[in-house]
Amino acid sequence: MRVRTIPVTAGVSALLLTGCGAADMTKQASPFAGAQGAGTVTLSVQSWVGAQANVGVAQYLLEHELGYRVDTVQVDEVPAWDALSQGRVDAILEDWGHPDQEKRYVRDKKTIVAGGGLGVTGHIGWYVPTYFARQHPDVTDWKNLNKYAGRLRTAESGGKGQLLDGSPSYVTNDKALVGNLKLDYQVVFAGSEAAQITQMKQFAKEQKPFLTYWYSPQWLFKKVPMTEVKLPAYKEGCDADTAKVACAYPHTPLQKYLNTDFAKNGGRAAAFLKKFRWTTEDQNEVSLMIANDKMSAQDAAKKWVDSHPSTWRAWLS
Template sequence: MNIRYARSTRWMVAAALIAVAAGCGSAAKSSSSAAGAGITLAVNPWTGSAVNANVAKVVLESKLSTAVTLLPIDENATWPGLDAGSIDAVLEVWPSGHAADVKTYIDEKKSVVNIGLLGPDAKIGWYIPTAMLKDHPELATWEGFKDPKNAKLFATAESGDLGQFLMGDPSYVSYDEQIIKNLALPLKFVVAGSEAAEITAIKQAVADNTPLLMQFWQPHWLQSKVALTQVTLPKVTEACLASAAAADGGFACDYPVDHLFKAASAKLATKNAAAFAFLSKIQLTTDQQNEIAAMVDGDGMTPDAAAKKWVDANPDVVKGWLG
């Protein structure tokens, strides 16, 4: 009996070992024989970021034989990644949300480098649903909100007697409280807490045709789905910008334009010089980025397929990045 147990056990172990060995042999991925060292690009959670990274990936892999890994990651965690070199570059940084990171990593530690503008400009501003202008054309400018009766249109349970001003993601720059105070508007600043929460509130307001005033921005995929109008704020002046720089609480004008830029790990220049040069050069215009983004958000293509299609259709633009 005992011998039989032992024999059958031995058989089973042998079979297991053979099978595992067979399985292992195939599972090891064949390493690509790329010319340049493989690099990792961060993809932050919005369409524009995915579009840029995928376009760069297509070009890097087809023209520069550099294998590219795309890493989906939160924008705040991107910076320690760039710092350590586990992320090689991020192609769409919104300066308004990353003043502290620029100071720490680019200016002070110099472990991250600014590798130029991406191309598109972004603009934060105050928005209302366009449909509201029909009954209240005066709300097209900030002066329309001085009238407490108008402001009260925007009142909610959270804002009480004042009108509600909704702010979205806390990571974005916000001068809204200062603007409200310095222009003496009867509004209450309420933070939605996240972009998703703000978008839900916008969708809800548009569906119900209820008033909503909020901080929002261009470019954003929602802008093509929902009609929103930017409220005109007082013109940007030198004094106003100086006040923002000094953080003295005196800001009382429109948001300045954000120039989106690219950032790379300082180690990339030595790790893969060709990729570094290419990433420094790559640029998309606002229209080009919107065109690819529309394929993703509108036509339901994957960012990967949309990038391939666009790169194939625009060889001249791509050649410009490589020259």
């Protein structure tokens, strides 16, 4: 869904990759990816904190319960599929829907297999802070957004209302939506999830209105309550032509994917990752510890593991 890289705790040695699909992951990889019989696993980790929470818990359990050596590789969403196909990473634990990649690698090349659902449903949408929605309830209908464009104007939006996005490389239809719905808004990219959060928290601190692209699950809702703006209802296929899209984003059950060889020969590690499945509340609990409490991914994972044995023990059976 979202793709930029930021520092994450790595199991052994982190390979740092940046850019919007520019990295050639067929030539770069963790030294442990695809290792046969060596008790090693390499996990792809994306920049958003929910993905870091998944990997943190999976890494902790692989290392402390199953005795594996785990490496994490930071790579953007689409290049991660290339890396997984080539065996440069063994698993992606949170994919927000890439039908072109799925067709290419799962159905056609068969170098990647589905690893099952994560147990979390993702949703992208437009949001305003709840304090602003309570003052102006009609702002939650897209048809009334132009009425508030002046209130939502910033120095970066060029005389129009600002629609704050994260990175241009995230899954986003926002520029097309603004144009096709004839909205007097300018999409402004913060550059990353972290930068977007910083801006939203500052707006909230000052009780200023804002309109933002955002997604759930996400821990920030607990700190900055937000209310979704209702866009035209999503219908199957309404976003098939991204240039003409004029509908809301779908609700997407998040999926895991494994390299085909790893899925067959990865032993207990592959079996564990297929069974790894938790709730939105679980993920948010770990995400909040990482992002808000400034805990390392492994410390947050340990705290969650210590308090949820009945959940994770089922993944090891």
